[in-house]
Amino acid sequence: MADVARLAGVSSQTVSRVSTGHPGVLESTRREVLNAMQQLGYRPNSAARALKRGEFRTIGVILFTLATTGNSRTVEAIAAHAAREGYAITLIPVAVPTQDEVLGAFTRLGELAVDGIIVIMEVHLLDAADLRLPPGVPVVVVDSDAGDRYPVVDTDQADGARQAVRHLLELGHRTVWHVTGPDESFSSARRAQAWRAVLDEAGRAAPPCEHGDWSAGSGYRAGLRLAGLADCTAIFVANDQMALGVLRALHEAGRRVPEDVSVVGFDDIPDAGSYMPPLTTVRQDWAEVGRRCVQGLLEQINRHTVEPGTVLVPTTLIPRASTAPPASTAPPAGSAPGTSS
Amino acid sequence: MADVARLAGVSSQTVSRVSTGHPGVLESTRREVLNAMQQLGYRPNSAARALKRGEFRTIGVILFTLATTGNSRTVEAIAAHAAREGYAITLIPVAVPTQDEVLGAFTRLGELAVDGIIVIMEVHLLDAADLRLPPGVPVVVVDSDAGDRYPVVDTDQADGARQAVRHLLELGHRTVWHVTGPDESFSSARRAQAWRAVLDEAGRAAPPCEHGDWSAGSGYRAGLRLAGLADCTAIFVANDQMALGVLRALHEAGRRVPEDVSVVGFDDIPDAGSYMPPLTTVRQDWAEVGRRCVQGLLEQINRHTVEPGTVLVPTTLIPRASTAPPASTAPPAGSAPGTSS
DNA sequence: TCGCGTGATGTTTACGCAAACATGACGCAC
DNA sequence: GTGCGTCATGTTTGCGTAAACATCACGCGA
The missing domain is CATH 3.40.50.2300 (Response regulator)
Structure with missing residues (x-):
């Protein structure tokens, strides 16, 4: 940053102002600085930024596996919505669902650079007595009935x-x-x-x-x-x-x-x-689940409030060809078509 | 950290030594410090740590979708192996495979706290003229034939x-x-x-x-x-x-x-x-692909060397019941069983 | 002409941590 | 007993950034 400042003939603070998009910088100076940035290939150091600002703009997602359609779709939606809000996603997979493993992951998450955590996991693993989330870190839980203690998002x-x-x-x-x-x-x-x-x-x-x-x-x-x-x-x-x-x-x-x-x-x-x-x-609707997770988590992060409770995303029956009235029973009026051979 | 040091009656440096597991700390002091940490709920700030150490211990993964079995399995393996090496995974999904989107993701990655990047993406999108990876950031590519320019891992x-x-x-x-x-x-x-x-x-x-x-x-x-x-x-x-x-x-x-x-x-x-x-x-074998990706990337990170080239993970034919000799042709000697009715 | 407000820019400082170096106590060889 | 090495611990410093505050130039009204 100092190099950029020198090349552009300004102070490092002005460089900072340009890189964060703050106002109060003359258009000509701004261009000068941007130019110098380009020339020197300057990219802000996010660690320093995070240290100074006290936030990481990152959400941690802890889960057992991506192998189920539901999980991978949910994660994908989470990542997409988080990106839209300027947040990155850090993935913490826990290979085997034993209590120790889960604890381990949370310890890591605790040390990790995250502003909040989304847990995609059965609740009984959260119930384990000494499994405590890092205090003060906002959490949203999926696939669980812990709605009395955490904000939970799930399909109905x-x-x-x-x-x-x-x-x-x-x-x-x-x-x-x-x-x-x-x-x-x-x-x-x-x-x-x-x-x-x-x-x-x-x-x-x-x-x-x-x-x-x-x-x-x-x-x-x-x-x-x-x-x-x-x-x-x-x-x-x-x-x-x-x-x-x-x-x-x-x-x-x-x-x-x-x-x-x-x-x-x-x-x-x-x-x-x-x-x-x-x-x-x-x-x-896993996409909606992911969206609600991010929304709920960001609300917690920004408003510093926690509201336990369960958000249910509706499910829909999709009738296709694998169901029909039973052969031996007279179908009730207005029933589905029977395509018996 | 200072609070912990005060409570334990040591200097902050000793706290640092304990939290990083460095040797040269008396067992009694060590226990004292750990105790104080527990009591105060101390968790090291990873931003400060990253800033000081100049590394994030994080790998960025950029991809289009998690919806394909291959991608989600590969990511899962990447995350598992990375975790084993003490690295976290940051996920950057690019919703629509247009060139601009990809660029956007890379810009974000450039500002992101990552030590290296794994790209799970068709090569022609990397070919786009002005799509340049942040210089100096190690990269491994999957699902691409850019083996002449990047280290590539793929199944055969x-x-x-x-x-x-x-x-x-x-x-x-x-x-x-x-x-x-x-x-x-x-x-x-x-x-x-x-x-x-x-x-x-x-x-x-x-x-x-x-x-x-x-x-x-x-x-x-x-x-x-x-x-x-x-x-x-x-x-x-x-x-x-x-x-x-x-x-x-x-x-x-x-x-x-x-x-x-x-x-x-x-x-x-x-x-x-x-x-x-x-x-x-x-x-x-997507698990193996993920493993090789992490291995290749960590080698680059640790040795500061880049060796373009393609690593091919073998594929295996799994014979099941959907193949048999054609009905009208006399099967050659030693062929599979034909279960024609 | 002077004073003061406004807007652009510069200077100082601290974020939390961990290298590098400094200190100090102790023991052992001569 | 003196000197030096070893080990545990303390002190200083700086990583890159951005908030807070300081400065400076300029213009306008009295």
Whole structure:
């Protein structure tokens, strides 16, 4: 900076004023300085800037994996919106979801140059007694039900699951089977909970759950088990990838979809419309989740206020070809088309 | 820090020594200081640290999207390996791949607190005349053929494509059709190039390409066109998602896979094994790509040397159920099992 | 003509930390 | 007992920037 000042024949303070865009600099001086900057390839040192200003203009994102569509989409949206506000994103992946690992990541985050943190993580890991966020650092949590202690942003998974199960019941299915995600997952728990609630409300017996781990392979195995049950005509699968596996299992078992069995997924990943048959599923708006995260975090940063509570982003049922009225039941009036061969 | 020093009854320098883990501190003093840190909730200020040390211990990653499996996996691996070396990852997504946007991102990166940059991006965008990386900042490029100017890490896509096409020829197919990725993509171009080269070598005529955009939908449309060609018995699709669409198109057109048509994909995304039928495809080792990126970048950072050149990570053909000898041709000796009905 | 306001620019200082160097206590060899 | 090396710790300094304050030139009204 001193070099630039010398070359431009001004003081370093004027250089600073130009580089931060402050007013009160003569247009001619300004051009002179910009010129000198170009010539010397000057780029402001962000460490010094951060030290002086006391802020980093950076948001930390801590998560387990980018491998799920939801996480990577959310992160992408977070990064895009943060960039728009002049914030950068620092990514802290935690490889294995053990408590120690999470703690480690937070320690690092604590030392990291961030003004706020977005946690994309199941809440029970935050519950671990001595896992404390660096005090004074604004936090927003995704995929958690810690709404009483932190600001939480999430898609309305319960409502999505409700829509899915109701859709199947309205088609005339007597009851709906369910393939869950992994036990530790709160998303999975919430979807299962809503599934059970709708069946209860409708006075239908809830069959036992099949348990998966979000992967297509686990869906396939669950699907094989369900394919053996003659009275299983409708399955709500907790995500699209497992639904892919279920579709294959049903196909191999000779049960047609949707003629014999209807299947609904969750997520609406880009491929879901190309499954065989195209999958009826529940769309999650991850872009909106990311946007709300950034918005909530920046509010905390700028206003120095924290307001715990949960923001729910709506979900939408996307009807495609994998659901139809059951073959043996007269479809109720105004039902979906049955494309039985 | 001064407060901690006062509370512990030592100088601030001793606090610094403890917090950086430097030797030469009496165990008793050390404990005293750690105690004081705990009590006061002291966390070192990374901006000041970076300013003093002249390094940020941060790597910038610039990319277009996290939505592709390859990119998110690569980023995840980069983050994991970087963390192991004590580096954080700063993510700079560029929403739209126009030249201006890219420039903008680099400007931001230039001002950003990074010691090096990993570019996950097609090379022709780097070629743009006045797109210059901040001088003096180490760079590694992925998904590009700029090996003459930058260190490049990539999977051996040409070899993967070769394996795929040879596999189909060895099964006895007369020739192999091809569904490409988008025109601007160098990955796509390299795969198409290798496809053509193998056919040339084998003295087979290369049929006209179908063009897709990586999405399952585009694969479906291409598949419908190919399904109409009676002599099309083998298709090499440039990625798994498009292959999913091709499978659906063939299915709808009544052409069985693999009995009537063999299909090979590229990527080996986690779902590929659950397609109907499970997809023969080419596996890319993105984790290894990420590892090599970090390794190469840290070498540059630490040794202050740049060695342009391309590191190729091997690809592997994963044979599954979507390929078989053509029905009308006597399979050559030692071929794969044909499960024709 | 003088004083004072205004706007452009310069000077000083501190942000928090960690190298570099300084100090001081102790022990051991001669 | 003197000298010197070793180890633990303290003191000084400066990293690059920007806020706060200081200065200076100029113009305009009384």
